[in-house]
Amino acid sequence: MTMALRIIGIDLAVTAAHKAVILDPADNRFIGKQVSFRARPAELESLLAKAKKGLSGSPEIVAIMEATGMAWYPVGVWLHRRGVKVYRVNGRLTKDLRKVYSAHAGSDLIDSRALARLYQIASERLVRWEPPGGKLLALQRACREFVRWREEDIAIQNRLKAYDHWAWGGGLNGMIPAQAQSWMRRNWYNPWRVRKAGIQTLQKAWIAANPDRKEVATDWVSRWTARAEEMTRLYGSEEMVAYEALQETIKRNLDLQLQSRKARQNLSREEIQPRYRFLFPQRRLETLPGVGADSAAIYMAFIQDIKRFPTVEQFRKWTGMVPGSHQSGEFESKHLPLTKAGPNVVKSTLYLNAGVSRQWDVQFAALYHTQMVTYGKHHTQAVCACASHLASRIYALLKQERDYQLRDVEGKPITREASRQLCLTRYHVPEAIRQRNTVRYRRKQAEAKTERKYQRRQRNR
Structure with missing residues (x-):
């Protein structure tokens, strides 16, 4: 005998009341009107009672909801504790299904109905949600914070590279070693100052900045000063760029970058790693090349x-x-x-x-x-x-x-x-293949092909 099934589609709200509809798959219809409720035990109990109305025994109740902020968590925990199968879905799954109900309109009712239908249409794509518990939830929060700091670090690095491209006529890679780039940005970003100081002064300054290293390579300084000479000829005056003001901006970005890296290190040491090692002591993912302890913690969380x-x-x-x-047919993209x-x-x-x-x-x-x-x-x-x-x-x-x-x-x-x-x-x-495969090269090739076609048409007139 098949167990009776009811599906609850829940459209969550962050501050307003949540909306839900109840679908009876047996006759493929929605039961009653849309239900408004908040994450309160009494209101959730009333919603569950409406879902079970008219059924005997222990019916199977399924709840589908999107990951809206953290509004899903109290609702999901309560329903899970009452034996409901809870599925938390990505909004991308329901986006197209909403358009089936109405291509040019949107409402809480359409959203909740689309969520309920999703279980009928694509149940194999849904992953049942299990409450992570407080400790795992704390690890997830720490991992999200870690990634935010990581993204901030990457954004600053990209911003610095963008400054380099127009202020120094291209990236610093190939001209200045990676270990010297931060020093250069903080102290010698103005090409007029670099040109005035000269090769020997800059070599001595770089050696003085590395007192603990026995051998300090300085052969790259000549490339740097040559580029500085080019930039002074290009702009004519340092005021065209305001290099001193730009260097102060870069210093602030470097300070923010150091802050983000320190925050990430502290977060890893004090929050992520202790929780990760307690919850997942096997640490199997760290045996994969390229996967460190913090990345493994993110995956497991x-x-x-x-x-x-x-x-x-x-x-x-x-x-x-x-x-x-x-x-489609014999065609496959x-x-x-x-x-x-x-x-x-x-x-x-x-x-x-x-x-x-x-x-x-x-x-x-x-x-x-x-x-x-x-x-x-x-x-x-x-x-x-x-x-x-x-x-x-x-x-x-x-x-x-x-x-x-x-x-x-x-x-x-x-x-x-x-x-x-x-x-x-x-x-x-090989580098030649890397250059051949870049988006910029492909665009250039496409433009050249279009130009050749145009020239052929002109000749054939």
């Missing part, structure tokens, strides 16, 4: 329990690091953009870790090499392909409860050193 995902395909879809697909479903903190961490993994794990290096050389992908696309494979390996380690074993492309065990050597030699991507 949001995966919670790998048993929530019956298959690796479902797990990969949850991460959002899989391409979309479109097939390839190389579509990533779905980008799933937690942003997981997606960004997968991307960063994959960028490191492909430099140490020969299998990732081979995949990256194939994407770049054979398929003509640019760097970001190739790293995203590696990130998708990294998600599969995370699933395998957690599902099989084992540590990671480095293997070569034939599946034979290999040492870390040998794997790194193969990454640097056999699967090294």
Whole structure:
């Protein structure tokens, strides 16, 4: 005998009352009117009673809701404690279904009905939600804060590079060593001052800034002064850029960057790592090349329990690091953009870790090499392909409860050193191919092709 089923679609609100509808799949109709309620035990009890009305025994009750702020948490906890199967879904899943109800209108009723129907239409894409508990929730909050500091660090670094491109005629990489760039930005950003000081003075200043190092390379200073000479000729006057004011702006950005890095280190040491090691003492994900302790903590905080995902395909879809697909008849689209479903903190961490993994794990290096050389992908696309494979390996380690074993492309065990050597030699991507695959180069090629077509049409007139 089939157990009776009722589905509650809940449109959550942050400050206003929540809205819910109750769907009876047996006759495919909604029961009664839309229900307004707040996260109060009495009101939630009333909603549950309406869902069970007319049913005997122990019916199966399913609740579907979006992740709206943290409004979902008290509602989800209470319903879970009462035996309701709770599913928290990404808003992208319901976006298109809302348009089926009304392409040019939106309302709480449409949203709640779309959520209820989602269980009927695509239940295999839903992942049942389990309350994480206070300790795991605290770890999630710390991980989100960690990622916010990390993104702030990256944003500052990009901003500094943008300043370099117009103030110094290009990036500093290739002209100034990485370890000297912060020193240069803080003390010698004005090319007029660099030109006036001269090579010897700058060499002595750089040596004095590194008293603990026995050997300090200074051969790069001549390239720097030559660029400074070019910039003075280009702008004619330092007031055209106001270099001294720009240097003060850069100093503030560098101070903010140091602050964000210190905050991230403290957060990792005092909050993330103690909680992560207490909740997940096995620490299996740290055996993956490119995955450090903080990244492993982020994955585990949001995966919670790998048993929530019956298959690796479902797990990969949850991460959002899989391409979309479109097939009709004998036609099938390839190389579509990533779905980008799933937690942003997981997606960004997968991307960063994959960028490191492909430099140490020969299998990732081979995949990256194939994407770049054979398929003509640019760097970001190739790293995203590696990130998708990294998600599969995370699933395998957690599902099989084992540590990671480095293997070569034939599946034979290999040492870390040998794997790194193969990454640097056999699967090294030449700079010429990197330049060929850039978006800028592709745009230039497309423009040239269009121009050739235009010239041919002009000649044939």
